Amino acid sequence: MTERIYNFSAGPAALPLPVLEQAQQDLISLGDTGIGVLEHSHRSKAFLAVYEQAEGLCREIASVPDNYKVLFLQGGASTQFFMIPMNLLSKDQTADYLVTGSWSKKAVKEAKLFGNVNIACNSEDKNFSYIPSEVALSEQPAYVHFTSNNTIYGTEFASEPEVPAGVPLVCDASSDIFSRPIDISKYGIVYAGAQKNLGPSGMAVVIIRDDLIEQGPTDIPTMMQYRTHSEAGSMFNTPPTFGIYVLGRVLQWLKDQGGLAAMGQKNQAKAGKLYDYLDQSQLFKPTAAKQDRSLMNVTFVTGDADLDAKFIAQATAAGLDGLKGHRSVGGMRASIYNAFPEAGIDKLLSMMNEFEQEHAS
Amino acid sequence: MTERIYNFSAGPAALPLPVLEQAQQDLISLGDTGIGVLEHSHRSKAFLAVYEQAEGLCREIASVPDNYKVLFLQGGASTQFFMIPMNLLSKDQTADYLVTGSWSKKAVKEAKLFGNVNIACNSEDKNFSYIPSEVALSEQPAYVHFTSNNTIYGTEFASEPEVPAGVPLVCDASSDIFSRPIDISKYGIVYAGAQKNLGPSGMAVVIIRDDLIEQGPTDIPTMMQYRTHSEAGSMFNTPPTFGIYVLGRVLQWLKDQGGLAAMGQKNQAKAGKLYDYLDQSQLFKPTAAKQDRSLMNVTFVTGDADLDAKFIAQATAAGLDGLKGHRSVGGMRASIYNAFPEAGIDKLLSMMNEFEQEHAS
Ligand SMILES: Cc1ncc(COP(=O)(O)O)c(C=O)c1O
Numbered sequence: 001m002t003e004r005i006y007n008f009s010a011g012p013a014a015l016p017l018p019v020l021e022q023a024q025q026d027l028i029s030l031g032d033t034g035i036g037v038l039e040h041s042h043r044s045k046a047f048l049a050v051y052e053q054a055e056g057l058c059r060e061i062a063s064v065p066d067n068y069k070v071l072f073l074q075g076g077a078s079t080q081f082f083m084i085p086m087n088l089l090s091k092d093q094t095a096d097y098l099v100t101g102s103w104s105k106k107a108v109k110e111a112k113l114f115g116n117v118n119i120a121c122n123s124e125d126k127n128f129s130y131i132p133s134e135v136a137l138s139e140q141p142a143y144v145h146f147t148s149n150n151t152i153y154g155t156e157f158a159s160e161p162e163v164p165a166g167v168p169l170v171c172d173a174s175s176d177i178f179s180r181p182i183d184i185s186k187y188g189i190v191y192a193g194a195q196k197n198l199g200p201s202g203m204a205v206v207i208i209r210d211d212l213i214e215q216g217p218t219d220i221p222t223m224m225q226y227r228t229h230s231e232a233g234s235m236f237n238t239p240p241t242f243g244i245y246v247l248g249r250v251l252q253w254l255k256d257q258g259g260l261a262a263m264g265q266k267n268q269a270k271a272g273k274l275y276d277y278l279d280q281s282q283l284f285k286p287t288a289a290k291q292d293r294s295l296m297n298v299t300f301v302t303g304d305a306d307l308d309a310k311f312i313a314q315a316t317a318a319g320l321d322g323l324k325g326h327r328s329v330g331g332m333r334a335s336i337y338n339a340f341p342e343a344g345i346d347k348l349l350s351m352m353n354e355f356e357q358e359h360a361s
Numbered sequence: 362m363t364e365r366i367y368n369f370s371a372g373p374a375a376l377p378l379p380v381l382e383q384a385q386q387d388l389i390s391l392g393d394t395g396i397g398v399l400e401h402s403h404r405s406k407a408f409l410a411v412y413e414q415a416e417g418l419c420r421e422i423a424s425v426p427d428n429y430k431v432l433f434l435q436g437g438a439s440t441q442f443f444m445i446p447m448n449l450l451s452k453d454q455t456a457d458y459l460v461t462g463s464w465s466k467k468a469v470k471e472a473k474l475f476g477n478v479n480i481a482c483n484s485e486d487k488n489f490s491y492i493p494s495e496v497a498l499s500e501q502p503a504y505v506h507f508t509s510n511n512t513i514y515g516t517e518f519a520s521e522p523e524v525p526a527g528v529p530l531v532c533d534a535s536s537d538i539f540s541r542p543i544d545i546s547k548y549g550i551v552y553a554g555a556q557k558n559l560g561p562s563g564m565a566v567v568i569i570r571d572d573l574i575e576q577g578p579t580d581i582p583t584m585m586q587y588r589t590h591s592e593a594g595s596m597f598n599t600p601p602t603f604g605i606y607v608l609g610r611v612l613q614w615l616k617d618q619g620g621l622a623a624m625g626q627k628n629q630a631k632a633g634k635l636y637d638y639l640d641q642s643q644l645f646k647p648t649a650a651k652q653d654r655s656l657m658n659v660t661f662v663t664g665d666a667d668l669d670a671k672f673i674a675q676a677t678a679a680g681l682d683g684l685k686g687h688r689s690v691g692g693m694r695a696s697i698y699n700a701f702p703e704a705g706i707d708k709l710l711s712m713m714n715e716f717e718q719e720h721a722s
Pocket residue numbers: 011075076077078079103147149150151152172173174175193194598599600
């Protein structure tokens with residue numbers, strides 16, 4: 001059997017090995033049902049138990065209040081980019097967007113199809129390397145949208161932006177959901193593509209407050225109304241059953257790791273090791289502003305594109321995969337979500353150290 | 362290890378065992394990459410090969426002409442119900458719908474949000490137990506939509522309805538795609554939720570002619586434009602990577618079985634056995650009109666709901682799962698898609714035979 005290597009991919013990303021091993025068995029027979037997890041009707045007793053476990057663990061781990069629904073939808077975070085304004089923004093209203101990266105910009109583009117957008121802040125002036133401290137909200141925004149972690153640029157909000165009472169805060173948490181404690185009651189909607197911290201691609205998790213579900217229009221396509229999925233327990237049509245299954249296994253693993261508080265500490269420790277090294281390195285430089293550093297995506301450069309390429313090639317050869325940074329930033333990006341093992345960070349650090357010594361000027 | 366049982370589920374449904382066994386290995390390491398199939402970046406070389414294989418096999422198996430794209434989308438067939446009229450129907454136009462079951466009706470409901478709908482035929486008068494032979498098309502329909510196989514009612518079009526030259530024929534083939542030869546050039550769009558004949562739930566396969574891709578408006582959400590997915594090779598956003606992977610394996614299996622012609626014969630033989638028994642049975646009655654019988658979903662009743670329930674319970678106890686008919690029809694439904702093994706049909710037949718003898722009046 002092939003040995004597993006360290007996978008620094010930004011998403012789809014590394015998953016906990018015990019989850020994959022359990023899935024291997026359940027592919028042929030989910031528990032003792034004699035039917036594989038991919039093959040079970042979504043209405044079967046066995047699959048309903050899988051669904052309820054996933055939904056229940058989601059609620060438990062994040063202490064989701066009773067007046068919120070947890071929905072498992074298709075179309076990724078990109079579908080939420082337009083489904084949110086389609087439901088919550090009308091032509092005469094304004095939604096505020098904090099623009100801290102490419103994903104925020106894409107969300108803005110879709111919102112403009114439905115109403116007015118106020119750019120409450122924008123860090124594009126410095127290639128999104130920081131989170132603006134000043135946010136200029138409009139008078140009465142329909143909602144305020146932000147991207148809690150900027151996957152590409154390696155920045156992360158230390159805490160959620162403040163919004164006036166009554167204004168729903170909407171968060172694209174695709175790349176840091178459940179990586180640390182979260183107070184759901186501060187949000188109207190938290191959504192995430194599953195493929196970084198939660199499971200396979202092909203599913204978005206949407207945690208949404210009941211009043212926002214009800215608020216949406218009824219003359220838009222049935223599949224685009226949150227109420228459709230809320231009323232049907234995410235089973236209006238055939239849900240992504242395998243995604244829901246893996247999510248449940250990942251959340252059980254997360255719970256076994258001690259839940260969000262413990263995970264937050266581990267993520268601090270994991271990313272901390274990398275940033276500590278970067279801060280003293282003469283060769284490698286972190287690209288994100290210090291106070292805005294992401295614990296999920298650590299971006300760094302040597303300042304010399306050829307040297308970056310050389311480092312990435314050596315790392316790949318040594319079994320450290322997916323370190324190439326996004327073209328918008330260049331250099332390296334180490335995506336180290338919940339399931340990424342600390343041993344992989346240690347191996348990366350020793351490689352960086354070696355490389356730095358070889359290339360000391 | 363638990364023994365596998367016979368799974369007559371209407372979808373998600375039975376998959377070929379060799380495909381599941383291969384997937385077991387690839388979950389931990391896709392080939393010799395050291396990274397599991399769920400964990401690979403959709404932009405990685407390894408996953409791109411998976412994507413190209415799936416897309417290539419789709420084209421090869423169905424002889425998809427060059428002027429068609431094969432798209433792997435999210436949201437199931439239910440998203441196509443509205444995405445099609447959103448792209449192809451404007452307020453002043455009319456689309457024709459052949460209404461042969463609940464799924465056709467749901468498609469109609471979504472189309473009405475975008476333009477006019479002409480119901481070209483409707484078999485609801487006899488609980489959708491037949492396919493109307495008369496179809497009254499409108500003058501210049503934007504397209505003609507039909508459901509090639511009615512999963513719930515067990516009816517299937519023997520061949521595609523005829524449409525005037527230049528009118529795109531659009532087919533929801535969710536429950537019989539690739540179960541028999543298909544001439545794609547007769548269609549504008551063929552779409553299907555993957556979870557019956559193609560793979561796991563969470564993906565729709567859309568085969569669409571180039572001119573229809575270009576025809577759609579550009580002021581609708583980016584994710585809702587066929588051109589977005591066409592231009593990006595289904596990778597505008599993170600695609601359902603595992604679904605694409607399983608699809609590729611299922612199509613390779615289908616090719617190894619001899620392709621669509623051979624599969625069509627097998628499906629004839631499999632369903633034929635059941636219908637032959639039903640035709641001579643004194644107890645069990647098929648519910649679909651003889652000339653419109655589905656090879657995928659065989660629906661039958663005893664005429665006595667208690668007896669139906671008793672039969673289903675005995676079958677379940679004997680390892681024949683998922684035989685309960687949809688509540689709209691009652692009785693029994695044997696969903697026997699491509700991957701359903703003939704041995705399961707033989708076992709069902711011997712159970713029916715036994716049950717009939719026990720209950721001979
Ligand atoms: C922060 C963020 N938002 C949105 C997306 C888009 O997600 P999806 O591919 O699921 O549509 C990504 C994908 O990487 C992301 O990192």
